[in-house]
Amino acid sequence: MAVSIGDVATAAGVAPSTVSRALHGRPGVSEEVRTQIARVAADLGYTASRSAASLASGRTWTVGVIAPYVGRWFFGEVLDSAEEVLSAAGFDVLLYNVGSPAARKRFFERMPLRKRVDGVLSLLLPTEAEALALRSLGVPLSLVVGGPRPGFTTVGIDDRRGAELAVRHLVNLGHRRIGMIGTTAAAPLNWTTPSERRAGYLQVLHEARIAPDPRLDVDGRYTVKGGEQAMTALLATRQPPTAVFAQSDEMAMGALRALRLHRLRCPEDVSVVGFDDHELAEVVGLTTVAQPVAKQGAAAARLLLDQLAAPEPTAGGYVQMPISLVLRESTAPPRPQPA
Amino acid sequence: MAVSIGDVATAAGVAPSTVSRALHGRPGVSEEVRTQIARVAADLGYTASRSAASLASGRTWTVGVIAPYVGRWFFGEVLDSAEEVLSAAGFDVLLYNVGSPAARKRFFERMPLRKRVDGVLSLLLPTEAEALALRSLGVPLSLVVGGPRPGFTTVGIDDRRGAELAVRHLVNLGHRRIGMIGTTAAAPLNWTTPSERRAGYLQVLHEARIAPDPRLDVDGRYTVKGGEQAMTALLATRQPPTAVFAQSDEMAMGALRALRLHRLRCPEDVSVVGFDDHELAEVVGLTTVAQPVAKQGAAAARLLLDQLAAPEPTAGGYVQMPISLVLRESTAPPRPQPA
């Protein structure tokens, strides 16, 4: 039933080694024999066993992709584009979905990719300990988040400047009381995006001589529901903000929902600006900071392939992707305050 | 650098075979030796080579997941939950993203999972030829779409009845002119969902003695943008519908956007009902037919594991998941027609 290289060899009247060489396009096989072998292999429906091949050659033709929450739009999009690039180059994708802290811990302890992959693409920012574990695999590493990192090739965006774009837009519209929905729970995940975006927010407030109010800096857990709850909390403060910067479009959409439930209108009563340019941001008319999500996945995959192809793996390097503010209908000047 | 089973064996003063048995918890190893080996293995940071193990044993401990468009919410969600179940059971997930017809063709021709996986979970409905190719792998197969199929274990929903729920709701509200946004391009993908949902739509129209108008049955390509264009087309007809059934929430959201752009209000001017209960459906207040997406992924994965564990693989079987209409704010009775 399972046809092996030996079967092809005998059927073609040659040695297994010749079959291997022929099928891999390696030199040392005459053109006639090569086509003959190709035909026989096709007739028999032969497919080489990956296990045997990688055991013998050391190459697995597989890359590990480690991601949190594949269901989240951002990660799904990155994964989609990265997979396309990798599979086009002949690599298989081994997916590890390590969202929960438990799964993450288990993963980095057992390191199931040891001897299993030729390279790793990570959509989550490893802690120092995790980075060490990854580097110990001895394969090229690529990151789709964060900044430059020794041993890693990374592609990312300038989160801080993105936040500045968003908040400055609100300031320019005349807002002085600007809330932010981000998260405070990022530390254990070693995820710098929230703090970078917060830094941008604070920077712009500072420039505009607006005193930051900690009560306006709330946690939305980077989910739709969290964003809704965060917005609700903001509306419950003594002096609610006239504008809100949500660190992700998903949280921004949650915020929009909260506004609707409170019978407040956006942007008339409260302006909202998001981050990501989610596929549905356009649908709900959300002003947001756009980042090229799919391109980041593809770029990271391509950088990984470059390293895989290079004779001397040259780790490191950082590619920064462009971002831009996309104006839609969720932002407007604050309504004149009742005197 | 790479520590093999032999290294562990010599370090522990035993034979490789004993190490293998000890680490796999197989009988024939005394408790002392077992703990000793475990300690040595941990000290050396030993991880068995999957290639070697599967070559020798025949088991790969990986399952192939084949999906279209991982970026689409539905598939991302299914993948996420399925991965969780599979990895918890010790299986690795090999992801194949075969969205485009070209990628799909290439995939089924080369069949890269031959000898690579212990089972396959497919999120796309294979054609007869594709099903044949999959069955030829000789491993358990699980599907997250469609109905019962020989050789496959499948979990799905009653698409037809779901559509009936949606359309009947509109009829009950008093609508008589009801459009549908679906797709006509599903045939080459062998994707029965659109036609099933259409059947449900037509069925309810029939029950209500409403003559179906082909001009109200438009293509939205199951994307947000497609839905927007489809709605625009509907609004351009001589006599626009007062209500629309979109076969997916993503298309429904596109439709909502089109309405906004036309300065029409939902549900006052046009009612819209979707299908899926997308994470953001709640945000935009979309009435929709809910299906348990994550549960379907998890269920399919579990069924696959059952077959993998069973001594005698019993393929086949069909699990139908419940669906329900979720009433939100996008549907209302039609406004009285101007006499």
Add this chain to the structure above:
DNA sequence: TCCCGTTGCGCAAGCGCTTGCGTTGAGCTC
């Protein structure tokens, strides 16, 4: 004609595991 460089192919030694079977020795029965 002889010699040497190519080219084309086969041989065989692994790659690092798993597993059936054989061996050993301890503990038991009678």
Add this chain to the structure above:
DNA sequence: GAGCTCAACGCAAGCGCTTGCGCAACGGGA
């Protein structure tokens, strides 16, 4: 104390490839 069973472990044969090396055969230059 001889013979038995059985647990605990080692031996070695693969699993299906890859690849360095050896060996013909062939052709061209001297």
